[in-house]
Amino acid sequence: MKRKTVTDLAHNLLLSNINKESVIVDATAGNGHDTLFLAQHVKHVHAFDIQLQAINNSKELTKDYSNITFHHTSFENITKITPYYDGVIFNLGYLPGSDKQIKTNYHTTIQTLDKLHEKKMGFIEIVAYPGHIEGFIESVAIQSWLDKNKIKYRVIKLPFDTKNEPPFIFYWNYKDWKENFSVFLCISIVYYTVPWYISSVQYTVVRRLSLWIHNLKKVLLNFVF
Numbered sequence: 001m002k003r004k005t006v007t008d009l010a011h012n013l014l015l016s017n018i019n020k021e022s023v024i025v026d027a028t029a030g031n032g033h034d035t036l037f038l039a040q041h042v043k044h045v046h047a048f049d050i051q052l053q054a055i056n057n058s059k060e061l062t063k064d065y066s067n068i069t070f071h072h073t074s075f076e077n078i079t080k081i082t083p084y085y086d087g088v089i090f091n092l093g094y095l096p097g098s099d100k101q102i103k104t105n106y107h108t109t110i111q112t113l114d115k116l117h118e119k120k121m122g123f124i125e126i127v128a129y130p131g132h133i134e135g136f137i138e139s140v141a142i143q144s145w146l147d148k149n150k151i152k153y154r155v156i157k158l159p160f161d162t163k164n165e166p167p168f169i170f171y172w173n174y175k176d177w178k179e180n181f182s183v184f185l186c187i188s189i190v191y192y193t194v195p196w197y198i199s200s201v202q203y204t205v206v207r208r209l210s211l212w213i214h215n216l217k218k219v220l221l222n223f224v225f
């Protein structure tokens with residue numbers, strides 16, 4: 001039986017977040033395997049890569065699909081080029097079988113995450129490769145960035161991976177964040193308005209009662225004298 005890879009894990013996670021109406025950004029098209037998977041399951045894919053060779057390889061692999069727009073540019077331009085999306089996936093590192101010097105780096109990755117965080121739209125899935133030094137620095141930078149921004153994220157790893165620093169996935173969803181925020185807002189509104197309402201009702205009751213007693217006293221006094 002074929003052993004599951006981190007890509008299988010990433011694709012399984014994607015399946016629970018996408019449907020035939022989804023618009024998804026593949027931030028790092030590479031050889032097009034993720035772009036192909038997405039094109040088979042969603043309405044539209046925006047695929048980015050800084051290397052022309054990667055764009056061409058991806059185009060070749062996905063030539064039977066017409067629901068992909070390729071962008072030969074850095075993923076730093078995602079928010080400028082694609083104003084709407086349901087999710088963004090990153091598969092960090094270098095193009096397999098090509099120049100290993102051209103790879104993602106923590107500086108542009110964090111800058112891009114900052115821009116996506118401003119939009120707070122959809123989910124973000126990042127496959128990180130800490131097995132090489134730049135990949136290790138990049139994954140530590142992402143984790144610190146997530147903690148600094150108080151983002152609730154999940155780290156998903158393959159069970160029983162015996163490698164020293166096996167690849168893993170960062171995942172978070174701004175939809176959950178927005179839902180949690182709405183629940184928090186509702187609870188806060190109830191928490192602050194209900195006691196105020198109760199106290200104002202109590203105030204009215206007490207005031208009416210004291211007025212009533214006052215009037216009764218006057219009537220009784222009139223009656224007696």
Ligand SMILES: C[S@@+](CC[C@H](N)C(=O)[O-])C[C@H]1O[C@@H](n2cnc3c(N)ncnc32)[C@H](O)[C@@H]1O
Pocket residue numbers: 027028029030031032033034035048049050051054073074075076091092093094095096102103104105108
């Ligand atoms: C590990 S590969 C992606 C694999 C790909 N998802 C696949 O299924 O074959 C990483 C890719 O990121 C690209 N890349 C590096 N820096 C980038 C950037 N700033 N913007 C967009 N793509 C970048 C590289 O050119 C490389 O093709």
